[in-house]
Amino acid sequence: MKETSRRSLDQRLAALDPEIATDRDLWPSIVAKIGASDALEGSLDAIPPEAAPEFSAHTGSAHTGSAHTGSAHTGPARAGSVRRWPLALAAGFALVALVGALFGWQVARLRPATFASSPPPVFTKPQPTDRDPFAGPETESFRATRASLEQTYQQRLALLAPATRHRVEQDLATIRAANADIRKALEADPQSAVLNHLLASTLHEEFDLYTAVIRNSAPAVPRSPS
Amino acid sequence: MRAEAVVLFDAKDAMAPDPADELNTVSAAAGGDRGAFERLYRRHAGRVHGLCLRLTGHRETAEDCVQETFVQAWRGLDRFQGRSAFTTWLHRIAVNAALSRRRRLAQTLETGAETAPDEAERAGVDAAPPLDLEAAIAALPDGARHVLVLVGIYGFSHAEAAESLDIAVGTSKAQFHRARRLLAARLELPLEES
Numbered sequence: 001m002k003e004t005s006r007r008s009l010d011q012r013l014a015a016l017d018p019e020i021a022t023d024r025d026l027w028p029s030i031v032a033k034i035g036a037s038d039a040l041e042g043s044l045d046a047i048p049p050e051a052a053p054e055f056s057a058h059t060g061s062a063h064t065g066s067a068h069t070g071s072a073h074t075g076p077a078r079a080g081s082v083r084r085w086p087l088a089l090a091a092g093f094a095l096v097a098l099v100g101a102l103f104g105w106q107v108a109r110l111r112p113a114t115f116a117s118s119p120p121p122v123f124t125k126p127q128p129t130d131r132d133p134f135a136g137p138e139t140e141s142f143r144a145t146r147a148s149l150e151q152t153y154q155q156r157l158a159l160l161a162p163a164t165r166h167r168v169e170q171d172l173a174t175i176r177a178a179n180a181d182i183r184k185a186l187e188a189d190p191q192s193a194v195l196n197h198l199l200a201s202t203l204h205e206e207f208d209l210y211t212a213v214i215r216n217s218a219p220a221v222p223r224s225p226s
Numbered sequence: 227m228r229a230e231a232v233v234l235f236d237a238k239d240a241m242a243p244d245p246a247d248e249l250n251t252v253s254a255a256a257g258g259d260r261g262a263f264e265r266l267y268r269r270h271a272g273r274v275h276g277l278c279l280r281l282t283g284h285r286e287t288a289e290d291c292v293q294e295t296f297v298q299a300w301r302g303l304d305r306f307q308g309r310s311a312f313t314t315w316l317h318r319i320a321v322n323a324a325l326s327r328r329r330r331l332a333q334t335l336e337t338g339a340e341t342a343p344d345e346a347e348r349a350g351v352d353a354a355p356p357l358d359l360e361a362a363i364a365a366l367p368d369g370a371r372h373v374l375v376l377v378g379i380y381g382f383s384h385a386e387a388a389e390s391l392d393i394a395v396g397t398s399k400a401q402f403h404r405a406r407r408l409l410a411a412r413l414e415l416p417l418e419e420s
Contacts, residue, residue: 007415008415008416009406009409009410009413009415009416010406012359012413012415013359013374013378013379016359016360016379017276018273018276018277018379018380019272019273019275019276020272020275020276020279020280021272021275022271022272022275022289022292023285023289024289026271026289026292026293026296027264027267027268027271029293030267030293030296030297030300031260033293033297034260034297034300
C-alpha cells in the first residue's frame with residue numbers, strides 16, 4: 001500500500017490547499033462593479049447636505065446610528081447623519097413583493113406540463129399589446145407594485161447627476177437588451193431551465209437597479225433629537 | 227476532537243499574512259485606496275475562491291461569489307473594526323454570498339440539492355469506486371459539506387460555522403461527524419475517531 005493511501009482522512013483534509021486559483025482574473029470585473037457603485041454614490045454629492053446618503057450604493061445596506069466617517073465618496077460606503085429609511089424600507093418591501101411574485105412566476109413557467117392542472121405555463125411570444133414587453137407575472141398586484149416602483153425610480157433618477165443618470169439608463173438598457181435576447185432564445189427552446197432562469201434574473205436585475213437608485217437618492221428625513 | 231484540532235490549526239496558520247502589513251493595507255483600502263484593495267484581492271482571492279467553489283460546487287457560481295465578496299468587502303470596509311482578522315471577516319462575507327447563491331440556484335433549477343447525495347448515502351457508498359478527496363467532498367450532502375469545508379479546511383470553529391450557517395453548534399458537530407464518516411467510507415480511508 002502506498003504511503004499516501006495509508007494517511008488518514010483527517011491528515012488528507014489537513015493537507016488540502018485552501019487556495020484554488022480562478023480560471024481568469026476577476027479583478028477587472030470587481031473594479032467595474034465598484035466603479036458603477038461609486039459613480040452612483042458620488043452623484044449624491046449633488047444632493048443638498050441634509051440629504052446625504054446613509055446607504056451604500058446598490059447594496060442598500062443601512063448605516064443608521066453610526067458616526068460619519070468623512071471618507072471620500074470614491075471609497076467604501078459612508079455612514080450618514082440623517083435617517084432615510086422610510087422610503088428605502090418601502091422600496092425594500094416592494095422589492096420583496098416583486099421578487100416573490102417573480103419566483104412563483106418562474107416556478108410556474110418551469111413546472112412540467114404533466115403536473116400542471118392548467119395549460120402548460122411555457123414561454124409565450126410577446127404580443128403587441130399596450131403592456132411593457134419587459135414584463136413579468138401577469139398579476140394585478142405585480143403590475144401595480146412594479147408600476148409604483150418604476151414611478152418612484154423615475155422621480156429619483158431625476159435627482160442624480162447627469163453622468164450618473166446616463167450610466168444608470170445605460171445599465172437599464174443593457175438589462176432590457178439581455179431580456180430581449182433571452183426571450184428570442186426562448187422562442188426556440190421554451191422549456192429551457194437555464195434560459196428561464198436567466199430571464200427571471202434580468203427582472204431581478206431591473207428591480208435591484210430601481211431600488212438602488214431609490215435608496216441612494218431619496219430625500220432624507222432628519223433624525224429626531226431623541 | 228484531536229483530529230479536528232489538527233486540521234483547524236493547519237488551516238489557519240497556513241495563510242496568516244503579516245499582521246502589520248495586513249492592517250496597513252486594510253486601513254488604506256478603507257480610506258479609498260483601490261491599489262491597496264487590489265493587493266488585498268490578490269492576497270486573498272485564491273482562498274476566497276476555494277471556499278466559494280467548495281461550498282457551491284459550481285465553478286461559475288463560485289466566480290460570481292468571489293466578485294460579490296470583494297465588492298461587498300469594499301463597500302463595507304469602513305465597518306470592519308479589526309476585532310477579528312480580515313481573513314475571518316472576508317470569509318464570512320464569502321460564506322454568505324456562496325450560500326445565498328447556492329440556495330437561489332437550487333430553488334430556481336429545482337435541483338433538490340440534498341437528494342442525490344442522500345440517496346447515495348442510503349444506497350451505500352461501498353458499491354462505487356474510490357474518488358479523489360475533492361470529488362468526494364463535492365458529492366457530500368450540502369449540510370455536511372458546508373460544515374466540513376468551513377471547519378475541516380478553512381479553520382472555522384464549530385461556533386463560527388454554526389453562526390455562519392445559521393445552525394446550532396451541535397448540528398455543526400453532527401454534520402462534521404457525518405461528513406467525515408461518509409468521506410472515510412467513500413475513500414476507503416481509516417477514520418480517527420474523535
